[in-house]
Amino acid sequence: MKKEYLSISYECLSSIGNSFELESMMSEVVITFYQKTKASFVAFYEARDLSVPMIQAGKDAAFTLKQDSDKCYMKEMEDFFVIILPLRSSYMKFIYSKESDISYIFEMICGFSRKINFALSACAGVKELEEFNDELEERVREGVNKIREHENMLLVQSKSAIMGEMLEMIAHQWRQPITSIGMISNNMLFSIVISEDEPLDKPQFQSELEDINKQIKYLSHTIDDFRNFFKESKTRQEIYMDDIVIKSISLLSKQFEQNSIAIEVKNGCQNTLLYTYKNELTQVLLNILHNSKDAFESCRQENKKIAIDCSKKDDEITIEINDNAGGIEESILQKIFEPYFSTKKEKNGTGLGLYMSRIIVTKHLQGEIEAKNSKDGASFIIRMPILKKSEELFE
Numbered sequence: 001m002k003k004e005y006l007s008i009s010y011e012c013l014s015s016i017g018n019s020f021e022l023e024s025m026m027s028e029v030v031i032t033f034y035q036k037t038k039a040s041f042v043a044f045y046e047a048r049d050l051s052v053p054m055i056q057a058g059k060d061a062a063f064t065l066k067q068d069s070d071k072c073y074m075k076e077m078e079d080f081f082v083i084i085l086p087l088r089s090s091y092m093k094f095i096y097s098k099e100s101d102i103s104y105i106f107e108m109i110c111g112f113s114r115k116i117n118f119a120l121s122a123c124a125g126v127k128e129l130e131e132f133n134d135e136l137e138e139r140v141r142e143g144v145n146k147i148r149e150h151e152n153m154l155l156v157q158s159k160s161a162i163m164g165e166m167l168e169m170i171a172h173q174w175r176q177p178i179t180s181i182g183m184i185s186n187n188m189l190f191s192i193v194i195s196e197d198e199p200l201d202k203p204q205f206q207s208e209l210e211d212i213n214k215q216i217k218y219l220s221h222t223i224d225d226f227r228n229f230f231k232e233s234k235t236r237q238e239i240y241m242d243d244i245v246i247k248s249i250s251l252l253s254k255q256f257e258q259n260s261i262a263i264e265v266k267n268g269c270q271n272t273l274l275y276t277y278k279n280e281l282t283q284v285l286l287n288i289l290h291n292s293k294d295a296f297e298s299c300r301q302e303n304k305k306i307a308i309d310c311s312k313k314d315d316e317i318t319i320e321i322n323d324n325a326g327g328i329e330e331s332i333l334q335k336i337f338e339p340y341f342s343t344k345k346e347k348n349g350t351g352l353g354l355y356m357s358r359i360i361v362t363k364h365l366q367g368e369i370e371a372k373n374s375k376d377g378a379s380f381i382i383r384m385p386i387l388k389k390s391e392e393l394f395e
């Protein structure tokens with residue numbers, strides 16, 4: 001073989017398979033073959049039945065050629081030679097002038113078919129892998145979104161479970177002031193009726209109206225408290241730990257009073273400033289306090305007590321809530337944080353309270369929550385980092 005042919009073969013061969021992306025890989029092949037073999041036209045067709053090439057170099061000639069063979073073949077036309085190279089589900093077309101050394105070129109092109117096919121397979125494999133990867137990523141994304149949606153749904157569900165009880169509490173908290181308002185206004189009406197033509201006792205009226213105002217303020221304050229709690233905290237905010245504890249207790253105070261449950265706050269966290277999701281942390285405390293209240297209903301305890309104890313060490317805060325309602329049966333202790341686990345089916349317990357509490361503590365507050373039995377009741381312990389506004393975590 002002539003030295004010149006050897007160099008052309010080498011250059012053409014080296015142009016094959018330099019990329020895993022079909023278009024750029026075949027562009028290099030088409031252009032190299034076109035330049036090195038001095039072709040008048042070289043083209044790559046993505047499918048066997050296509051007449052428009054994906055990549056081409058030079059000028060095509062006007063002729064039709066049936067492309068139905070699986071073998072590399074050459075056809076001599078009046079002014080030029082055509083070489084057709086069938087490939088893996090695609091093909092290449094080459095046109096050479098009559099002056100070309102066609103037998104050498106034909107042999108070389110046909111000889112490269114295996115390598116080109118191999119490179120095409122690699123491109124297809126990589127493409128398939130990329131598509132598979134994309135699909136996999138999409139599926140993971142969908143999965144994560146579904147879990148998130150599910151968690152949000154559970155959050156709403158568990159919130160509305162407490163909401164039912166909250167409405168009951170609002171009703172309890174409102175009964176007394178509404179009765180007072182009714183009584184005061186009846187008194188005033190009575191005074192008007194019996195006064196006949198006598199002048200009314202203005203200072204008396206003023207003091208009664210002030211009383212009514214006070215009661216109305218209390219009513220609207222209660223509603224605001226509950227409404228704020230049901231708003232989702234979109235962002236963290238700075239708040240003192242004792243404010244959260246006090247707020248949680250105040251939302252339940254009437255219920256505890258009616259059930260003669262005493263709450264003791266051993267506040268070792270006074271003046272501990274947190275940068276946290278206030279409503280979510282309140283929700284966790286409410287879930288735990290509610291469960292204690294429920295537990296007292298099925299235990300004979302004269303001296304019902306719940307103790308909340310806060311302590312801090314380094315950059316961590318620990319909140320411990322202990323009741324003396326008999327504790328959690330050892331056989332279910334491992335299950336109480338599971339979704340829908342409840343021993344209160346007859347009371348319509350959803351079994352979401354503690355599950356959501358754990359999600360909130362671990363995912364939103366970057367902490368942990370555990371339950372254990374103490375001497376005469378259950379004990380819930382929440383640990384979480386004390387985050388400062390200046391060191392926001394990435395979530």
Ligand SMILES: Nc1ncnc2c1ncn2[C@@H]1O[C@H](COP(=O)(O)OP(=O)(O)OP(=O)(O)O)[C@@H](O)[C@H]1O
Nearest residue numbers: 291292295327336342343349350351352353354378
């Ligand atoms: N302080 C406690 N004392 C005894 N058992 C408890 C206590 N707290 C939780 N449990 C047990 O853990 C279970 C799960 O509690 P969780 O709050 O998740 O659901 P629930 O209270 O049953 O339902 P819901 O919260 O919807 O009212 C309860 O059914 C109860 O058996």
Ligand SMILES: [Mg+2]
Nearest residue numbers: 287291353354
């Ligand atoms: Mg509960």
